[in-house]
Amino acid sequence: xxSTPAVPLLQVKNLxxxxxxxxxxxxxxxxxxxxxxxxxxLGVVGESGAGxxxxxxxxxxxxxxxxxIANGEILLAGRRIDNLPFEELRKIRGREIGAIxxxxxxxxxxxxxxxxxxxxxxxxxLDLTHAQxxxxxxxxxxxxxxxxxxxxxxxxxxxxxxxxxQRVVISLALAANPKLIIADExxxxxxxxxxxQIITLIKKLxxxxxxxxxxxxxxxxxxxxxxxxxxxxxxxxxxEIGPVAEVIHSPQHPYTIGLMGAIPSVGDxxxxxxxxxxSMPRLSAIPKGCAFNPRCTRVNDVPNHRCTTERPxxxxxxxxxxxxxLHVSAAAQTDKQAVTA
Amino acid sequence: xxxxxARRLLQSILVMLTVGFIAFSLFNFVGDPVSLMLPPEATQxxxxxxxxxxxxxxxxxxxxxxxxxxxxxxxxxxxxxxxRPVSQLLTERLPATLxxxxxxxxxxxLVGIPVGIYTALKRDHWSSQLLLTGSLIGVSLPNFLIGIFxxxxxxxxxxxxxxxxxxxxTQLGFWSTGFLxxxxxxxxxxxxxxxxxxxxxxxxxxxRSEMLEVLRTDYIKFARARGLSNxxxxxGHALKNTLVPVITITGLQLGGLIAFAIIxxxxxxxxxxxxxxxxxxxxxxxxxxxxxxxLIGFIFVTINLIVDTLYYVVDPRLRMETSSAGGH
Numbered sequence: 001x002x003s004t005p006a007v008p009l010l011q012v013k014n015l016x017x018x019x020x021x022x023x024x025x026x027x028x029x030x031x032x033x034x035x036x037x038x039x040x041x042l043g044v045v046g047e048s049g050a051g052x053x054x055x056x057x058x059x060x061x062x063x064x065x066x067x068x069i070a071n072g073e074i075l076l077a078g079r080r081i082d083n084l085p086f087e088e089l090r091k092i093r094g095r096e097i098g099a100i101x102x103x104x105x106x107x108x109x110x111x112x113x114x115x116x117x118x119x120x121x122x123x124x125x126l127d128l129t130h131a132q133x134x135x136x137x138x139x140x141x142x143x144x145x146x147x148x149x150x151x152x153x154x155x156x157x158x159x160x161x162x163x164x165x166q167r168v169v170i171s172l173a174l175a176a177n178p179k180l181i182i183a184d185e186x187x188x189x190x191x192x193x194x195x196x197q198i199i200t201l202i203k204k205l206x207x208x209x210x211x212x213x214x215x216x217x218x219x220x221x222x223x224x225x226x227x228x229x230x231x232x233x234x235x236x237x238x239x240e241i242g243p244v245a246e247v248i249h250s251p252q253h254p255y256t257i258g259l260m261g262a263i264p265s266v267g268d269x270x271x272x273x274x275x276x277x278x279s280m281p282r283l284s285a286i287p288k289g290c291a292f293n294p295r296c297t298r299v300n301d302v303p304n305h306r307c308t309t310e311r312p313x314x315x316x317x318x319x320x321x322x323x324x325x326l327h328v329s330a331a332a333q334t335d336k337q338a339v340t341a
Numbered sequence: 342x343x344x345x346x347a348r349r350l351l352q353s354i355l356v357m358l359t360v361g362f363i364a365f366s367l368f369n370f371v372g373d374p375v376s377l378m379l380p381p382e383a384t385q386x387x388x389x390x391x392x393x394x395x396x397x398x399x400x401x402x403x404x405x406x407x408x409x410x411x412x413x414x415x416x417x418x419x420x421x422x423x424x425r426p427v428s429q430l431l432t433e434r435l436p437a438t439l440x441x442x443x444x445x446x447x448x449x450x451l452v453g454i455p456v457g458i459y460t461a462l463k464r465d466h467w468s469s470q471l472l473l474t475g476s477l478i479g480v481s482l483p484n485f486l487i488g489i490f491x492x493x494x495x496x497x498x499x500x501x502x503x504x505x506x507x508x509x510x511t512q513l514g515f516w517s518t519g520f521l522x523x524x525x526x527x528x529x530x531x532x533x534x535x536x537x538x539x540x541x542x543x544x545x546x547x548x549r550s551e552m553l554e555v556l557r558t559d560y561i562k563f564a565r566a567r568g569l570s571n572x573x574x575x576x577g578h579a580l581k582n583t584l585v586p587v588i589t590i591t592g593l594q595l596g597g598l599i600a601f602a603i604i605x606x607x608x609x610x611x612x613x614x615x616x617x618x619x620x621x622x623x624x625x626x627x628x629x630x631x632x633x634x635x636l637i638g639f640i641f642v643t644i645n646l647i648v649d650t651l652y653y654v655v656d657p658r659l660r661m662e663t664s665s666a667g668g669h
Contacts (some may be wrong), residue, residue, distance in 0.1 A: 062565060092568070093566055101559060101563055101566070107560055110656070112578075112581075121569070124570065125568060173567075
């Protein structure tokens, strides 16, 4: 983007997602806030159930009931979108915010040609004639690297391989030239050899189009390769957020440190991989204080049992921001309101 | 595609031969036809003569071959009860049954599919719950009971619709239709509703459950994420994916309706094949029963063949062999 707007493209403020159940509300995403600037790639990592996909679904307004946004705001280019009526929100989907889902094998309707699906998306959002829409569809398919696009456009999804189908899905997400793409585990269902191709493609296309990306994944390698910034989620909260190089090379939150230690590298092949003992708590049993405290090795380094009693805020720590009492100086005490993020 | 149809045709012929054999076997259950045809005082020589002239002295497979040969020409012999060619009787009765079944099927599709979609899209609305509960009645109440209820309400109490018969019919070539006269149209309503009640509820419940299933799929979620309108998502993407099972069930039901129109036809004294069959059973009119069996078998086989072909029209994945699969 040539000019940097004062307002970030996407602002998520104090978002809370709840699932009402008979035994009370389960909070799946608890009070998270982050921004994505125009053209920026934000990686969102975390274990399964950390709330990363839900956050993506909430942004695009596709939370599946009974899940609901209980609190907070989502703003797109300064305009609040989480409380829009259905029709208004529908016009934003695809047009302003595109989506790429995990499984390319099931993302496309098997009964229609890929051309029909791309053209219908273009025609829904852009004021083009059918012939123009078709020309644009072929152009898009070319762009995502489908060979012989003018012929392949009339083929059905089952006539494409998984990697090719994900390319089609990407062309669908880009069909109306959105400003933001929510990519929810875009490579998880693919062969390892194809993953890199797809990631490179998403990165390249978004740079060319100036599209911002919210890249949801549990693959730290993908994040390292693609993202500008990264948000690490744990039990519905952001544990740490910051520029990708900083988070990878000097993580501040014990959970992030654990995550980084768990990435195998070719260099030290004979070393045992570090692992974080225990598992993420169930939504119905998130511990008091810091959600990570039962697994954290450094609980005892913080005085006054703060880790088990008080929830830490996301505050500057090193060159990133982390939600951890270790990084709140003893002098600051509970004076956390004074330090604004 | 052609290989598939050829294979299916071959299977169909096998099925028809089996049905034909069962129909043919019927003749052996009612005793010796010769003793039925000749007076008790006939001599053994007379009997042998008749037996020979009827071909009954030949081994059973030769007899069966003759039966099949005749059946292929539409010749099923003479009705014992009415003394007329069976094929002629069936041709007379066929239009009545087919018109009744046609209206009932149309009713089943035109009501069942929209109501099914409605109850799937508004799954938590009270009206959907009501329709769903109501449909249980259709599934569980026996056909004749519904027919009798309808007669009581619309023919006896309200007196607006006839309780029996077909009304006035018009002859179009060999086909006698009740669709061209007011009384004919009025007469078809109650039997068609009675006959169509079960398939309406069946198709409705089927469309509903299929629709709910499809609405959960990733491609529907993705279609929504692309910002398509609800109409495009529901009717463009979801509905078409529910069609394969609906076609199957409708096909099977159509065959079933023709075969089991017997009860409805009896309740409403509808002059169709079912009524003919019931009367044939009462009089042990074997030629009619055998011919009816073959005809119903033939209709079932034909419908199944059409249904299988329709799958190809709906689902491109089955058309694989006509186009090359692509890779990287």
